[in-house]
Amino acid sequence: MAGIVIEKAFADPPLAVLPLDCEASSLHRSLSWPVEVGWSEADWDDGRLLAGPEAHLVKPAAGWTDWSVKSQQIHGIPLGQLHRDGKSARIVAERLLDAARGKVVLVTHREDVFWLQRLMEAARTQGADPDAHFRLAFFQEALMARLTAASAGAGQDTADREWARAFGVMNRTSNSARYLAPPNHRAGPDSLTMATWWRIAVAAFERGEPGQVRSDVDPDTA
Secondary structure (H helix, E strand, O other): OOOEEEOOOOOOOOOOEEEEEEEEOOOOOOOOOEEEEEEOOOOEEOOEEOOOOEEEEEOOOOOOOOOOHHHHHHHOOOHHHHHHHOEOHHHHHHHHHHHOOOOEEEEOOHHHHHHHHHHHHHHHHOOOOOOOOEEEEEHHHHHHHHHHHHHOOOOHHHHHHHHHHHHHHHHHHHHHHHHHOOOOOOHHHHHHHHHHHHHHHHHHHHOOOOOOOOOOOOOOOO
């Protein structure tokens, strides 16, 4: 796949990650293309994100003619704005490659992989390095690998308990992330939601929090 190496298994859990989101021209499976690409560092210091989200509008490349008014109504980016303010696929791809150096790019949907592939292919036709690539994984798979890494060599019972706790923590912290960094169908803010989710899930798991909050405990007396 052009410029992308997908992580299907993790010999080592991904510690340095770059959550990424795409907005697209439509949901067409073969003709759609990325109109905006954004990412957020998942590195924090003293409770603060070290770097805010970075996002770039993408100027339509040659042959990118697909367009959905319905998709535009969702992300709010007019085609004219992309022609006027968008950056070339090469510029966006090279900036992404620089940001992703030493990290695993995380996406939530298979469509994101397709749109990133289209970005990289267009960048190469515009003169980008044909051998440049980055590592990519799906967010929830990578997060589960990160949370359960410490129990990988434990007995089966312990590994099963920790997997269940990790799965519960991952699901429970999703709502917290959406509250702290609300998504809004724009690539930058949506990637920040992902980065926030990663951070608070890892922190909650490392504190030993349970996968599910007990419903039989009165919060006023606990």
